[in-house]
Amino acid sequence: MNRVREYRKKQKLSQFSLAEKVGVARQTINLIENDKYNPSLNLCISIAKVLGTDLNTLFWEVEDNES
């Protein structure tokens, strides 16, 4: 699970307005938030910049090594 929705809401953006700022279709944002597919790196970077964050924060799953 990525954290796009969480950071989008922090910025008070709708899927539609985020899509506009990023320059993609609204459906693309929706699919990414719901982990329905595999976005391109450039798209991930654009989203991260618009949301004022970075790739690791949005897309890097920290595996917990606690037993």
Added chain:
Amino acid sequence: MNRVREYRKKQKLSQFSLAEKVGVARQTINLIENDKYNPSLNLCISIAKVLGTDLNTLFWEVEDNES
């Protein structure tokens, strides 16, 4: 410019052996290293894991704000 080549060499891997470990064609690694296209997020994550690093290190350009 990404840092895949740099981290691949740190691990003493050829493009071919990295491609094998990641499970893609060698050409795909070559194209990524030479910034010829836009890989998918899942592929970036696989590469980062095989190279023992993370998304930001390999693919996040730090813009220098020094004047």
Added chain:
DNA sequence: ACTTTTTGTCATATATAATTGACACTTTTA
């Protein structure tokens, strides 16, 4: 010098990311 490995690149084919338009349902706001 020769051989083997590695890299860059081409051309063609396939899988899938991303677009567009639409509709139903939910949530917010007037």
Added chain:
DNA sequence: TAAAAGTGTCAATTATATATGACAAAAAGT
């Protein structure tokens, strides 16, 4: 409570990521 905005999803299309096979040239190893 009605209108508007936001979300999930479907189907069809287009753009492009990735695969496969191949070849030349450079680099590394013997």
